[in-house]
Amino acid sequence: MKLITLVSFLLIVVQSLDLMAADRPNIVWLTSEDNSVHYLDLYFKTGAPTPNIRKLAEHGLIFDHAFSNGPVCSVARTTLLTGAYGPRIGTQYHRRSKMVPMPDGGRMYPWYLRQAGYYTTNNSKTDYNAIVKGGWDESSPQATWRNRKSGQPFFHIQNAGITHEGQLHFTADEMESVANETSPDSVTPFPYHPDTPTFRYTQARYHDLQQKMDAYHGEYIQMLKDDGVLDDTFIFYYADHGGVLPRGKGYAYETGLHVPLVVYVPKNWAHLVDVGLGSRVQGFVSFVDFAPTLLNLAGVEVPAHMDGKPFLGEGVTMDEVNERDEAFGYADRFDEKYDLVRVFRKGKFTYHRNYQPFNFDGLWNEYRYRMLAYMEWWELFQSGKLNAVQRQFFEPRPAEALFDLEADPYEINNLADDPAYASAVHDMRQRLTQKVKSLNDLSMFPESVLWEDAFENPVEYGRKNSARIAGLVDIADLSLLKFGKARKGIREALNSMDPWARYWGLIVCSSFGKDAKAFYKKAQTIAAQDTENLVRVRAAEFLGLVGEEDPSPVIQEVLAHANNQVEAFLTLNSVVLLQDLKGWHFDIDPEIFPAQWRATERSDVNRRLGYLNP
Template identity: 60%
Template sequence: MKRVLAVAAVMAVISVFGKAERPNMVWLVSEDNSADWLRLYNPNGAPMPNVEKLARHGLVFNQAFSCAPVCSVARSTIISGCYAPRLGVQYHRNEKPVPMPENLKMFPWYLRQAGYYTSNNAKEDYNFLPSEKKGVWDESSGKASYRKRAAGQPFFHVQNYYITHEGQLHFKDLTQKTETDPAQVKLYPYHPDTETFRYTYARYLDNHRKLDEQMGGFIQMLEDDGLLDDTFIFYYGDHGGVLPRGKGYVYNNGLHVPMVVYVPKNWTHLVPAARGSRIGGFVQFVDLSATVLNLAGVKIPEEIDGRPFLGEGVTLAELNARDTAFGYADRFDEKYDLVRTVRKGDFKYMRNYQPFNFDGLYNFYRYKMLAYKEWRELYLAGELNPLQSRFFEPRPAECLYDLSKDPDELYNLAGDPKYHSKLAELRSLLQGQVKSMPDLSFIPESQFLKEGSGNPVQYGQEHLQEIAELVDIADLSLRPFPEIRESLRAALESSNPWKRYWGLVVCSSFGTQALECTEKAVALAASDPEGLVRVRAAEFLGLTGGGDPVPVIMQALRETEDPVEVNLMLNTVVLLQDAKGVEFKLAEFADASWAQDEKLQSGRRMEYLLGSGKSF
């Protein structure tokens, strides 16, 4: 009844005044493409005349960022308006969906309550419980259309495009002719200059041309329906990518996205700059929900983390003063990592919490791409230069990049005394961010799912102090080893298993500098009551040569039936196998339920480790 009355109220306004009380909004969302791939942002990018036309009649955001470099995490951030690690939705793909925070709905729900027709065609990919979608969309399907609304009813419609998705580059050979000349593409300096890479670039640029044609058809439909004067059209990529080192990684190419907003003539008063302007202030995906609600004149829930960048109350001066963006990368399918970034102005700080866990660690879906396979093969053959090899080697615990001079993030300034104050500033900013949320990734995923998946936000608040202490232990790796001996010893001897866990991660981060911890690591590997702690101890021993990790990890695998815990352990197995040549004979686990089910991430890992999925 409430919904019917809301629509009736809107229809009454339309009948009296002859036009909608509120603007319409459309999102055109492409998959897996960073700003670099569009001529609008980069002279080497694809010409996209329909997007460029939107830009001439709207706003171009020069600094728009996904908070995560992969779809389910990015889209969970967008639909909630909250940072994913605060809500427990930071893992791709989710092993177990979780509820939305208490007193918060997916944001289109609020639009529906205000009389909007909401439609999504068709990708959702949220890491929340399916029940959380109740009342959010009038329709979410491959047939969803704004045209199904009541006459004159304002609408919010999302149209998704797959043509630029990573899967479109899973071709088997290089025979299909491209419109883009492979010889003319400009390669990133971290990629090898090969026929495969040049062809892959050309195919991807071609896909952008096709994307523009597809979106042009939709824009024409809006024009034919007489809606352009009352409809904001947002075009953005759902995160960066998709060539190797893009999607899945929090480098600039994984987070910096194109974002163009067409401004309708009847609603120019809701934007802070003239049509045709380029905006330099930073906007993030966490801000999108607040922006749409603000444009619609709907109250923004206090529980969300984002803030509007268009609509009433937003000034150009304040918008252009925004200069900070936060990024996160965790598990991507079966491959674990934990990386956080903060960018402030031209400087980007990257914190690799497991620096020994190199970027190119095997991932089933990623290595379907011929370019990925070839890159790895060239590395193993010793045919890459140092910049190209870095993807397959351990990383620094922290990096600092000046993107005004180094947009490809090649030269780490963290060790340069000239940038000491900037490093300290951004390090502190990131530490404050992960502690204040708090960041649930500092509790291993399997443990979080056991204890906190019923109410992640409440769980985070209950463990706020503990997580802050875990962050402090993890950050011991940022100081000289002699300075942290006593603090590290205290962590390794703590009664809290996750302090021991992070203490061992710090040991592995220091590598052979921490060999004096070998005796303690051997003891923890042999007798710690927590299997994940034993495996982290074995990982340190395997990486440094301080002991044989195989018996410890094999026994830990025998003792657990939790597939999420298993997958975290198998990440260590793959690391030790591929980085150090440690041999594991895993045939005894071939018939385990967690190894047989390909829907489980542990199944994917076992497929690779047993050989059937191994491509190099």
């Protein structure tokens, strides 16, 4: 009797697992690192052939407008993990200065899948900026779906590092001695790159790596076939962000944000997709949408903390998806290099808001400049051997830019000052500003302030400071006016009791440059007397950028009394800017910094000191 009961129980368990598998599809994410749509022939005829990815597309969908919200690994992967915008939840910096909690008590998406009975595995990159708990059954270089229980549905990520930026950190000797499979003569240089043997060799090498990545993922597609689960498995192929030739990864251009996305639709779950296989989807999707889509395909309710919305699964029509035509991107700190850019894409237009336009794109970033092509580009600029388009990378940017991507896919012709596009500029400016304010964009405060006050609960900090953030955005947007119209607002900001209003007032002054000479004396007073270190730095930076006063004494004093490491490397960013853009000299003694700030070779303070004191 006991044996019969046991057998009956086991049959029920097996039947339940079979039902679970029948009720929920398997899902696999095949990711590649650092490659935008520009490198695959599925999207650009000059891209590399990727036959395995193309086969997935023949039995699925190609998304022509898929975007990473951030152009670098940890920021992009945390957006995928959380389904939330980085500047809202405090995960916008690469690398993080402090891990932050998941927003509003939420969980990473694999946790929700596990609660629904999925076996969840990750092989194996994480690189998250948020604290995560309890998401994976296994996360390791050995992880596969094969250790699940019989009949259990699974979710698996397979990451290919083959195309990562580090693969292009070859030496000059290697470039001379190792031939690529792709001929350098066969590649088409990007229009903003100098056409040199170094750039051609680098692009050809990357062309080869795309094909190796495709072969790597082909092995895992074959594993799914061999295991007999392909007909029950959605397969997403996508890149974690763009890249990786210069001005790709780390920059909020199309080459940094516009990623390939192909979704294989399994035979037994084709009813969840209401469009023919092999179709190209024109609707816009971005990384905040991936977790909601995954959960929706799995029949799991999308939690409230996620900002995105599903683009596949029950309740989603492809007609509605194809009506989506907006995406939002952000670029903040990349290791030791600071920036603050927000991008709004709508239809064929993309609008860039460069909140600190004097921080030129090519500002020194140690990891970027390990690539020979980066170093050569910088050297050619210094020797005056670049044309006007190629020089843009090393010159201050406009506060705003509008690009028509149909006519100008590489974003080199700014239309913001063209009267014919005044209406489009106005519309896009309003849309981006509304987005920044609605998110309570935390980057309106310096990272050091967030490190001190916000990172224990970034979302709540943003809510409490929502009106203040909106006011700082309004001050920052004074740089979009003619100086005569902005002057009154700048004066009010510089006289504000709020230090971060003064901070942004000075950034606006730097954006106007010598047009803001009426505020030289006020800036000198602030540089000498303000109670906030970073406000003093911005005042000295303004005076140094316009050549009015040597910024070194004030900035070196601030560095000697920095309140924390984050404040120090934000200040060091200004040092590198003032040295490389305007030629100011700084004599910085590393011993002024606490030893723990310099404890590792790759600390942001050490990266800056290594460049300033070679």
